[in-house]
Structures are given as C-alpha cells and as structure tokens.
Amino acid sequence: MTTLSLKKITSAWIITILALFVLAIAFGITMRFNQGANINLDPAKFYSLLTTHGVTMIGIWAVAGMVAVNYLLARYVPVSTSLNVFAFILTVVGVVMLWVTTFIGHFHAAWTFLYPLPFYVAWEKWATPVFLLGLGVLGIGWFVWAVGMMLQIxxxxxLRHTFAWQHLTTKHDVAVETPPFILITTVSLIGIIVCLLAAVVLLVLFFAEYFSSGSFVNDPLLMKNLTYFFGHTLANESLYLGLATLYELMPEVSGRPKFKTTWYVALGWNCTMVFVLTAFFHHLYMDFVQPVGFQMIGQLASYFASLPAAAVTAFSVMVLVFKNPIKWSLTNILFFLGVVGWLIGGVGALIDSTVSNNIFLHNTLWVPAHFHTYNAMGNVLFSLAFFNWAANEFVGNQNETKSYSLKIVLLLIGGFGFVLMFYFAGAYSVPRRYSVYPQEFTSAALLASAGAWFACIYLVVILWMFFDIVKKCFKVFSPSY
Amino acid sequence: MLQGVLTFILITICVASSFSKPGDYSLTEESRLYTKISDVELATAQGRFRLSEVYGQSPVMIAFIFTRCSGICSPFLLRLNENIKALSSKINFRVLVVSFDSADSLADMVALAQRYGLTANSQWLFATTRQINELNTSVGFHPVWDSTKRQYDHEALLVGVNENGYIVKKLTGIREPRDLLVMIKEINNDFVLSYPLPRKNMLFSCFTYNPATGEKKASLGLVVLLLPALITLLLLFWFSLKKQEANRAS
Structure with a gap:
C-alpha cells in the first residue's frame, strides 16, 4: 500500500536525483566543449569532472530504478520506509563524500578507479581513501535496501514463484501467477545484490593493500575482474529495474490490459539473470593473461544476456502498441522511446562486445556512444517516465493537458544528436578519455563540439521536465497535502 | 517448447561464433629464449654491418616496428625512449630499432629517428634488413599483413640479446621501467634477484604459473571472484528455507 511517508521519501529521491542529473549533464557538456577546444580546462580538472560525471550518473540511475520499483512494489508487498530513508541518507552522505574528493581533493581516477590507479596519488592524499569510503557508504545503503526488498518479496x-518457474512447465500452476514486475524486479535485485557484494570484496582488497604498507598487494587481473563485475553488472541491472517499471506502468497508462508472465517472458528473464553476471568478461578482451575461455564466455554471455530480455520486451511492447487504441501521454511515450534507445544502444553494445570488432572499437568513443544511448535515451527515459507518472500521482491527476510534442522533438534531436557524434567519432577510431585531441584526429574536436551543442538541447528538455516534476513533488511536503 | 529453446540457443551460438574471428596470436614471452638470434645484415645510417657486430660490442635490445604503423609502434617507441632516458646512462646496452616491413627504406628509418630526436644518440640504431623473415623467425615474431587495413597485425615486441647473441629476455607490450631494468640486467648477464610474479604477498592471484612445468592453474583469486554470486545464492536459499520453516510452524 502506498503511504504518505512512501510518497514523501519518493519525492525526496526524485528531486535529489533530478538535481544531480542536471549538474552531471552540465559537467558532461563542459567536458565535450573542452574536447572540442571551445574552452580550455586544466587536464586534472577535466578528469575530476569525468570522475564526478561518471560516478554520479551511474549512481543516480541505479538508485532511480530502485526508487521506482520500491514505490511500485508497495502494490504487491509491504515495503519498509525506514530502509528507504536509511538508503537515502547514506546516498546523500556518499555523494557528498565523492564530490568532496573530486572537487576539493582533485581525485580523478575515473568512476572505474581501476587498480592500481587510485594508489598513484596525483591529488590530495586523503582523497583516495575518502573516495573508496564514499563508494562503500553508497554500497552499504543500497545493499541493505535491496536485501530488504528481496526479503519482502x-x-x-x-523461490519458485518469484522466478516464475511454474510458467516454464507445460502444466503450470495457474493458481499462482507471478506478475512480470515481480519477476523482473527479483532478477534485477539479485544482480544488484551480487554486484554490490563484488564491490564490497573490491573495496576490502583496496583497503587491505592501502593499510598494509606493502605487505599485501593485489592481483591486477582479479581487481579488474571485480571492478567490471561490479560496474558492468550495476549498469545493466539499473536498466532492468527501469524495464520492471515499464512492464508495470506502460499498459496501465496506455489503457491496455496488464502484461502477463508467459513461458517466454519467464525463460527470457531467467536466462538474463544468469548471463548478465558473466557478460562483464568482455571488458577484459585486451587482457591477454585472461584465459581464452573467459573471453569466449564474455562474448557469448553478452549475446545471451541481452537477447532474451531485449527480444521479449521489444515483442511485448510492439504487441501492446501495434494496431491497438493507445492513450498516449508523456509517460508512455517516454517508455516507448526508452525501449527504442535501449535497443539501439544494445546493438551498439553487441557490436563492441564481439571480439573481432572490439579489436578496433576498444577504448574508442564507440564505448561512450553505446552506453550513453542506452542510458540517456533508454534507462533515463524509463526513470523519467516513472518520475512523471509519480509526480502526477502525487497531485492526483494523470490526465495531462499540456502538450508534450515539443519536449519529445527536442529530446530526440538533442539526445540522438549527442550520441551520434560519439558514434561517428568511435567509427573514426577517436580514443575515449582524452581531455584534448591531438591534431591527427582531424574530426574529433568538431564532433565533440557538435555533441556538446546537441547535449545542450537535451539539457533544456531535462530542465523543462525537472521544473514540471519537481513542482508536483514538492506538493507532497505541504502541510495541507 | 524445449526443442524450440534448444534450437534457438544452438542458432545463437552458431551466429555468435561466426561473428568471432579469433586471431592466431602467440604472445608468449618464453618462446625462442636462450637460442641464438640470426646474424642478419643490417643497413643503418652509419653503414652496413652484421647484427653480431652490434651485440658483439654491447648487449642490445631490439624493437620491432614499421614506419607506416598506425597502431602500437609510436606509443611503444615513445615510451621506450622515455623509459630509457629515465634510466642511468652508465648502463651498458644499445637499442636497435628494426623495421619488419620490407617496404620501409633506410631513409624512412632515418626520418623516424629524426622524429624521436635520436639521430645523434649513439645508443640508438635504426635499421632495415633484407633478411627480415630470417630475423623474425629466429626471435619468434610473426606479424600478419592485413591487406584491407594495409597494416601489419603485430604485437609490440622488445627482444633482449646478450653479448654472445643469445635471446635472454622478451617483453611484449608497452612496459614499465621496472621490466626494462630486468631486461637490461639479463642482457648484461647480471643476477636478477627475483621476478615479481608470483609474489608471496599477493594472496589472491587469479592464476598461477609454474615456470618449471609451464603449467597454468586456476588459483584462489577465482574463488574470490565467485564469492559475491555464491553469497547471494546462499542468502536466497537461507531466506527461502526460513520462510518454509515459518510456514510449517504456522
């Protein structure tokens, strides 16, 4: 059941996430303008921004998914507001710690903080442990919250019904149907718990070396595996939380019957749960000390992890909208476009995760191209759809009268224009993570500049939505509410 | 249904495999060690002489590059140059940069030396050779010509040769000064106290390597990598069992 306290904490999350999102986009635009030689940032400042941008984006969109499923989960099982508040406080504390390390401590080892980079101190000495501690604070908050939600489910x-295994047998127990929302939330929460535990192991190993004064050193291969086990899985699971929201809300706001869990939905998501946990090996293709078997697992799992979820969801959404009377609103348009962006970004990811292509695309701007597509034009849109729906829910009015056509047009131009510049640059083998480009990369600066301008259009739409949504969210805190 | 699923998986495996084109790479640093390098004739700006005349005077590190390389060659040479500058000049060795591309002329190599500001540096030699295949085979280097890209597919290889012409150390990839120092010690027949891997203070290696047998084995680090998934699985089953017990009790 949705309580007032749940509405309040969800509002607080939405306001915080959107505010951080706007700032993180501004950091991103600043970096692209710097790469485009429109402004001139000190390299250390550039990499501090890169670190802040990356860690903030990955964090807020992971937690945005959790906020959405936590709110909708209340329709099926009781949810704990205390755990929600606990996670919120730890998130705020964690973000402040991380931003202090990057802006005051000048920490700039990127959000992946790949071992042993954080130990090559090129910033304030205290920044390394505080950055790692900040990640730990975030991880603890989210881990406890995720376990709490899982327990409630x-x-x-x-266990059998949670994973919808009854739908996989020919004589399935029709008396208990697992809603797709529960199935996808379970699959995603398990992935989140696993990757946060990987983060715990990673941080413990970092601190063990940091405090051992050289008596203990880490295996770089293990640290890289753990980093991407955590990072890649978290990025993927955030997306799946967004999909859980889509499965729950899209038919509802479209005026269509709810999605059902069929055998292919159950199978697809069960497969995704297993394969997504091993897909991260594709980040280690260039690490030739990793046995070839793991590289093969990386490529195959990348295909198997994405295909079932993507195919099943695309099929379900197409069935929902094709030749059916749909009550279109900003919410379901965002869901629909989110699926499109996710699929385009997913294809970009599959191209890159194929070994024979990765030889050319590894660490080029193709990488940010694909992850910005399925985040900025996929996962973000899923969460924005939920935020918009929740804000309308808070004010008790789902019948929006305002026109949203301009918003959508600008969003498409800004969003896809922005990622297209990354794709072009990636295809031209422009490397990623350069603060400025040497003259040899003739088109890199121009593409960066164009990308920045497109991102400005995207930012305008986000700000527009931000004010609309936040205004409604604040009403929850009014004494008269 | 099961047949359909199995067919789907089979088709996906076939499609995925067809996309994959694993190269025939052999990046081992152990091949051809302690064998004699081929005594090929070199063409340099200083004149023509045999390789044995170079290593006969002082141990030599040989870097394999080609001038039209759009990949690893430039960063490889750049880093090698930086690292060598950072080392003490008293150390006895020379660096021979050999082009493995028969299309490279001596003029190309001289221009390359100029680009790196190494023309007047007597420690560095830039050379071509007509017997490049012989030299490549003797060090176990196998660049592959890609006619589409018009580039060689190759690794960054540095070969350490001592004063007797024996290959005593090979380094693949762009390496740290620490690795370079080990090579310099090796080619000067100095005692290398220990190699950094495996270290006693590194408890969680993913794999271990036994140099005596050449055997590679999975190690404790892999268990650490599995831990998060195992803990989650145990948590799930524990919650599930607790619930069953509670149901039975009620």
Whole structure:
C-alpha cells in the first residue's frame, strides 16, 4: 500500500536525483566543449569532472530504478520506509563524500578507479581513501535496501514463484501467477545484490593493500575482474529495474490490459539473470593473461544476456502498441522511446562486445556512444517516465493537458544528436578519455563540439521536465497535502 | 517448447561464433629464449654491418616496428625512449630499432629517428634488413599483413640479446621501467634477484604459473571472484528455507 511517508521519501529521491542529473549533464557538456577546444580546462580538472560525471550518473540511475520499483512494489508487498530513508541518507552522505574528493581533493581516477590507479596519488592524499569510503557508504545503503526488498518479496512468493518457474512447465500452476514486475524486479535485485557484494570484496582488497604498507598487494587481473563485475553488472541491472517499471506502468497508462508472465517472458528473464553476471568478461578482451575461455564466455554471455530480455520486451511492447487504441501521454511515450534507445544502444553494445570488432572499437568513443544511448535515451527515459507518472500521482491527476510534442522533438534531436557524434567519432577510431585531441584526429574536436551543442538541447528538455516534476513533488511536503 | 529453446540457443551460438574471428596470436614471452638470434645484415645510417657486430660490442635490445604503423609502434617507441632516458646512462646496452616491413627504406628509418630526436644518440640504431623473415623467425615474431587495413597485425615486441647473441629476455607490450631494468640486467648477464610474479604477498592471484612445468592453474583469486554470486545464492536459499520453516510452524 502506498503511504504518505512512501510518497514523501519518493519525492525526496526524485528531486535529489533530478538535481544531480542536471549538474552531471552540465559537467558532461563542459567536458565535450573542452574536447572540442571551445574552452580550455586544466587536464586534472577535466578528469575530476569525468570522475564526478561518471560516478554520479551511474549512481543516480541505479538508485532511480530502485526508487521506482520500491514505490511500485508497495502494490504487491509491504515495503519498509525506514530502509528507504536509511538508503537515502547514506546516498546523500556518499555523494557528498565523492564530490568532496573530486572537487576539493582533485581525485580523478575515473568512476572505474581501476587498480592500481587510485594508489598513484596525483591529488590530495586523503582523497583516495575518502573516495573508496564514499563508494562503500553508497554500497552499504543500497545493499541493505535491496536485501530488504528481496526479503519482502520472498515473504509473499516462494523461490519458485518469484522466478516464475511454474510458467516454464507445460502444466503450470495457474493458481499462482507471478506478475512480470515481480519477476523482473527479483532478477534485477539479485544482480544488484551480487554486484554490490563484488564491490564490497573490491573495496576490502583496496583497503587491505592501502593499510598494509606493502605487505599485501593485489592481483591486477582479479581487481579488474571485480571492478567490471561490479560496474558492468550495476549498469545493466539499473536498466532492468527501469524495464520492471515499464512492464508495470506502460499498459496501465496506455489503457491496455496488464502484461502477463508467459513461458517466454519467464525463460527470457531467467536466462538474463544468469548471463548478465558473466557478460562483464568482455571488458577484459585486451587482457591477454585472461584465459581464452573467459573471453569466449564474455562474448557469448553478452549475446545471451541481452537477447532474451531485449527480444521479449521489444515483442511485448510492439504487441501492446501495434494496431491497438493507445492513450498516449508523456509517460508512455517516454517508455516507448526508452525501449527504442535501449535497443539501439544494445546493438551498439553487441557490436563492441564481439571480439573481432572490439579489436578496433576498444577504448574508442564507440564505448561512450553505446552506453550513453542506452542510458540517456533508454534507462533515463524509463526513470523519467516513472518520475512523471509519480509526480502526477502525487497531485492526483494523470490526465495531462499540456502538450508534450515539443519536449519529445527536442529530446530526440538533442539526445540522438549527442550520441551520434560519439558514434561517428568511435567509427573514426577517436580514443575515449582524452581531455584534448591531438591534431591527427582531424574530426574529433568538431564532433565533440557538435555533441556538446546537441547535449545542450537535451539539457533544456531535462530542465523543462525537472521544473514540471519537481513542482508536483514538492506538493507532497505541504502541510495541507 | 524445449526443442524450440534448444534450437534457438544452438542458432545463437552458431551466429555468435561466426561473428568471432579469433586471431592466431602467440604472445608468449618464453618462446625462442636462450637460442641464438640470426646474424642478419643490417643497413643503418652509419653503414652496413652484421647484427653480431652490434651485440658483439654491447648487449642490445631490439624493437620491432614499421614506419607506416598506425597502431602500437609510436606509443611503444615513445615510451621506450622515455623509459630509457629515465634510466642511468652508465648502463651498458644499445637499442636497435628494426623495421619488419620490407617496404620501409633506410631513409624512412632515418626520418623516424629524426622524429624521436635520436639521430645523434649513439645508443640508438635504426635499421632495415633484407633478411627480415630470417630475423623474425629466429626471435619468434610473426606479424600478419592485413591487406584491407594495409597494416601489419603485430604485437609490440622488445627482444633482449646478450653479448654472445643469445635471446635472454622478451617483453611484449608497452612496459614499465621496472621490466626494462630486468631486461637490461639479463642482457648484461647480471643476477636478477627475483621476478615479481608470483609474489608471496599477493594472496589472491587469479592464476598461477609454474615456470618449471609451464603449467597454468586456476588459483584462489577465482574463488574470490565467485564469492559475491555464491553469497547471494546462499542468502536466497537461507531466506527461502526460513520462510518454509515459518510456514510449517504456522
């Protein structure tokens, strides 16, 4: 059941996430203008911005998914507001710690903080442990919250029903149907728990070396594996949380019957749960000390992880909208466009995760191209759809009268224009993570500049939505509410 | 249904495999060690002489590059140059940069030396050779010509040769000064106290390598990598069992 306290904490999350999002976009635009030689940033400042941008984006969109599923989960099982508040406080504390390390401590080892980079101190000495501690604070908050949600689901549904295994047999137990929302939330939460535990192991190993004064050193290969086990999985699971929201809300706001869990939905998501946990090996293709078997697992798991979820969702969404009377609103348009962006970004990811292509695309701007596509034009849109729906829910009015056509047109131009510049640059083998480009990369600066301008258009739409949504969210805190 | 699923998986595996084109790479640093390098004739700006005349005077590190390389060659040479500058000049060795591309002329190599500001540096030699295949084979270097890209597919290889012409150390890739120092010690027949891997203070290596047997084995680090998934699985089953017990009790 949705309580006032749940509405309040969800509002607080939405306002915080959107505010951080706007700032993180501004950092991103600044970096692209610098790469485009329109402004001139000190390299250390550039990499501090890169670190802040990356860690903020990955964090807020992971937690945005959790906020959405936590709110909608209340329709099926009781959810704990205390855990929600606990996670919120730890998130705020964690973000402040991280921003202090990057802006005051000048920490700039990127959000991946790949071992042993954080130990090559090119910033304030205290920044390394505080950055790692900040990540730890975020991780603890989210881990406890995710476990809490998982426990609540398991209190109502058996393990078999949670994973919808009854739908996989020919004589399935129709008396208990697992809603797609529960299935996808479970799959995603398990992935989140696993990757946060990987982060815990990673941080423990970092601190063990940091405080051992040289008596303990880490294996770089293990640290890189753990980093991407955590990072890649978190990025993917955030997206799946967004999809859980889509499965729950899109039919509802479209005036269509709810999605059902069929055998292919159950199978697709069960497969995704297993394969997404091993897809991260594709980040280590260039690490020739990793046995070839792991590289093969990386490529195959990348295909298997994305295909079932993507195919099943695309098919379900197409069935929902094709030749059916749909009550279009900003919410379901954002969901629909989110699926499109996710699929385009997904294809870009699959191209890159194929070994024979990765030889050319590894660490080029193709990488930010694909992850910005499925985040900025995929996952973000899923969460914005939820934020918009929730804000309308808070004010008790789902019938929006304002026109949203201009917003959508600008969003498409800004968003896809922005990522297209990354794709072009990636295809021209322009390397990523350069603060400025040497003259040899003739088109890199121009593409960066154009990308920045497109991102400005995207930012305008986000600001527009920000004010609309936040205004409604604040009403929840009014004494008269 | 099961047949359909199995067919789907089979087709996906076939499609995925067809996309993959694993190269025939052999990046081992152990091949051809302690064998004699081929005594080929070199063409340099200083004149023509045999390789044995170079290593006969002082141990030599040989870097394999080609001048039209759009990949690893430039960063490889750049870093090698930086690292060598950072080392003490008293150390006895020379660096021979050999082009493995028969299309490279001596003029190309001289221009390359100029680009790196190494023309007047007597420690560095830039050379071509007509016997490049012989030299490549003797060090176990196998660049592959890609006619589409008009580039060689190759690794960054540095070969350490001592004063007797024996290959005593090979380094693949762009390496740290620490690795370079080990090579310099090796080619000067100095005692290398220990190699950094495996270290006693590195408890969680993913793999271990036994140089005596050449055997590679999975190690404790892989268990650490599995831990998060195992803990989650145990948590799930534990919650599930607790719930079953509670149901039975009620």
């Amino acid at each position: 398991l209190k109502k549904y058996s």
